[in-house]
Amino acid sequence: MNRAFNTLLLLFLGLASSAQVFPVETIISNGVDDQRINFVILSDGYTGPQLTTFITDATNISGDVFNKSPFLEYASFFNVYAIKVPSGESGADHPGTASDVSEPAHPVIDVDNYFGSTFDYFNIHRLLVPVNSSAVFSVLANSYAGYDQIIVLTNTPYYGGSGGVFATTSLENSASEIAIHEIGHSFAYLADEYWAGDAYANEKANMTANSNPVTVKWSEWVGQGGINVYAHGNSGNQANWFRPHQNCEMRFLNQQFCAVCKEAFIDRIYDLTDPIDNYSPATGIITYTGSPLNFSLDLVTPVPNTLKTVWLMNGVPFASYTDDITLNGGDIPQGNNTLEVQVIDTTLMSKSYAPASGYVFSLNWTVKNNILPVELFNFVALDRGTYVDLSWSVDHEQDIKNYEVQRSGNGIDFHSLNSLQPKANDGGPADYEMSDIYPLDGKNYYRIKIHESDGSFNFSPIRVINR
Ligand SMILES: [Zn+2]
Ligand SMILES: [Zn+2]
Structure with missing residues (x-):
């Protein structure tokens, strides 16, 4: 699956860029791309010789992503590919301009990486963003246009990540957990369940300004698995916004996604495939x-x-x-x-x-x-003295198992006399006859039970011979 929107955007951007194609490696394959959700992982800050390590890193992170519910349950709906894009130098930029830590939190460097991954985005230290987004789209247009979700893996050991159109993570020990959390933003459009600031306060599947547990969008989950309506804080704007859980992966790493977030993932999976x-x-x-x-x-x-x-x-x-x-x-x-x-x-x-x-x-x-049901006609019983002749004709003979000739002495309790196989079963006519060589004294009631091959049956009219 891929979104027409993306394809159009890529076609447009692709016109303006050189058509360099980078090698694509399959990390996880569960089916043809058109019938799966395709995650694509791009390398940034890996030099050419480091791209082997990139494949190992991408494989490890993918394994962790699909070990976390609900990716765990729905893993077979996904493929994962890695695009090996070499950078001139190793690592991510760190301008040292963050206002939320005392800089330099780690050494200030300016790296020649392919997608411009940098810390300190919006002056937030841990916000690691591949700022050259047109390069991302250009690489995808030329190398793998059928993606549904972009993940940028940046070759830096420091903690950081971001989750806009792309999910970005570093290689810090929490890399997989960061990737999973950021995929929550990028793939399922989830909000942070920690307070990320006024700019991020919006109605989302897992964030709302409605504090009423009866009418809140996740009301059907309230009371189950720790789901309720929890304020983001006690004062200011934080007191006006609410989350569904206290320990969701969208709040703290190394947690599970809460039920509300899991549902948002599954909704998204079925939006795409x-x-x-x-x-x-x-x-x-x-x-x-x-x-x-x-x-x-x-x-x-x-x-x-x-x-x-x-x-x-x-x-x-x-x-x-x-x-x-x-x-x-x-x-x-x-x-x-x-x-x-x-x-x-x-x-x-x-x-x-x-x-x-x-x-x-x-x-x-x-x-x-259009096949007509078998039609039985000319059912005749003739007393021949010591025996009785029975004959009948059919048309539209098709799917007949057999003709069971039945006889009764009282017209109520019938017993089987004989069974005749269909002659042609070709949808055409056929004629049948048989003799009852030991007819009863008194009344003999005859009928044909027509057995169809699917187990259903019909009866002919009854003929009576009185002896
Ligand atoms: Zn987040
Ligand atoms: Zn959640």
Whole structure:
């Protein structure tokens, strides 16, 4: 998946840049790019010889990201690629201009790195930002345009990161945790659950000015797993803004995401992709011609698998929790029918985006059954003295298992006399006859029970011989 917006932007930016292509390495592959969410990791501040280390760093961080819920459960929906972009020099700029620490917090340096990664952005020391964003877009346009999420990995040992359009992290010990937190901003549009300042106070999935637990946007989670409405502070603007949890990954590193944030991730995953990888046959008109029809799905599944499939014929469910079904003639009403399959993620990690209506992905086929039901006529019983001759004709003979000849002495309790196999089953006519060589004294009631191959059956009219 990728967003048309990005593609257009990249095409535009790509025109103005040289078309240098950098090597792309696959870090995690779970499917074709068009059917997955594609994370791309760019190197900054790695020299050419250091790019091997970059691949190791990118692999380690990716492993940690997909070990954190809900990435853990939805890992199979993602691919991860690394683009090896060499910098002239190693590291990130540190101008030493931050106002929130006593500078220089670490040595002041000016580095020739490719994307201009620098500390002290907005005079905030830990704010590490690749300021040359046009270079980022240019590299992506030429080397890997199908991305959904950009992560810039900056080769510096000092603590820092940022989460705007790109998620950026350094290689400090917390690199993976910083990356995960920043992906929360960049991918799921989450707010910090610590107080990041007035400029960052906005309505987000996990930030609100509504303090009422009954009407707050995460009201359905209140009271579960530590979710409530917590003020960011006791005074000033901080007292006007609220978070859903006290220990979410969006507040402190080395935590889990709270339920509200997990739900925002899953919403985003299903904004970008769906669980139906492939299916057969292609949607459209499928005509039943007498052979069983097979329908099948190829799904990408969360772990544990919370997907439920429901198959419906003309709106009526007839099968569930199966990826493959077979339809016989008796399953398909005469004329045109709508076969629908719904794939529903019933995950308990989402509430507000109700699983029953939210995470539903469906396919439709028109299934035509123009084969008329078998028609039985000219059913005749003739008393031949010592025996009784029975004969009948059919038309539209198709999907018949057998013709069971039944007899009764009272017209109520019928018993099987014989069973005849269909002659052609080709949709055309056929004639049948048999003899009852030991008819009962008195009344003999005869009928034909027509067994269809799908297990359904019909009866002929009853004929009576009185002896
Ligand atoms: Zn943050
Ligand atoms: Zn949270």
